[in-house]
Amino acid sequence: MGFADQRFNVNLSILFTELPLLERPAAAAAAGFTAVELWWPWVGSPAPERSELDALRKAIENAGVRLTGLNFYAGQLPGPDRGALSIPGEESERFRANIDVAADFAESLGCKALNALYGNRVEGVAPAEQDALALENLVLAARAASRIGAILLIEALNKPESPLYPLVSAPAAMGIVDTVNQASGLGNARFLMDLYHLSMNGEDLPSVIEQYASQTGHVQIADNPGRGAPGTGALPLQNLLDQLRKAGYEGWVGLEYKPGDGPSTEAFGWLPQEARAAH
Incomplete structure (x- = not known):
C-alpha cells in the first residue's frame, strides 16, 4: 500500500492562500487534484450575500473539482479563534445563523x-454551561447535516496551539461524538481524525487508529514538527494512512498543511501526479 491507495483532497483555506479565494479551486485542479475542502471562508459573515455564495460555487464547478468537506462558521481561522458554537452570546448566534x-451550500455541491x-x-x-450550549448547537448542526445526507464531524485540536480549546485528545472528541449521536438520535456524528493535532498532543497514533478508525468520518494530515508537507517532519504518515486503510477507512484524506516559503504548487512533490486524482 502507499499514498496512491488514498483519496486526497486539498484544503483551500491553508493551501493556495497566496491566491484569491475564487482562483484556488482552479489552481488545485491544475495541480492534479479533483477534490477540495474549505474552512468557512467568510470570517466575518455567517450568512454572506447570495452573490458571494454563488461565485464560490461557480468557481468550484468550473474548476471541475468536488467539494468534499466544509466547516461551519468558526470565527477567525487560523488565529486566536477555534470555533464558535460553545461561546455564549454573539458567537454562538453567528454559528446558528450559519x-x-x-x-445548503454544501448540498448544492x-x-x-x-x-x-x-x-x-x-x-x-x-x-x-458552555458544554450544554455546545450540545444544543451540535444537535441542530447534526439535523442540518442529516437533512442533506451528510455527516457531522467533531475534531480534536492540539493543546500547545489551542490551549483554551476543550477537545484536545481523541477520547475527548469521541466523547462528544457519542453524546451528540445519543442526543440527536441520528447517529451521523463522526470523528475527524487530524493526525497532526493528535501528534502534537503526544497521542499514540497507531492506537488511536486502532480504536477509532471505524467511527472516523474524515482524516486530515500535516507533518510534525512544523505542520508542513509529508516528509518535512518526523511523522510516518504513509504507514499511518496504510494502517487506516487496513482498518477499513476508505474516506477522504485532507491535505491541511502549510506550503512553506514557496508557492503552494511546489508543496506537493511528495505525492505522485497520478495519486492526486480521486479514484
Missing part, C-alpha cells in the same frame, strides 16, 4: 461532510 446557510468546531473556553463562564 447552520442552514452552510448546509454534493458535499457530504460538515465540520463543527467547539469554541474556546471563556473566562467567567462555567465549562458545564
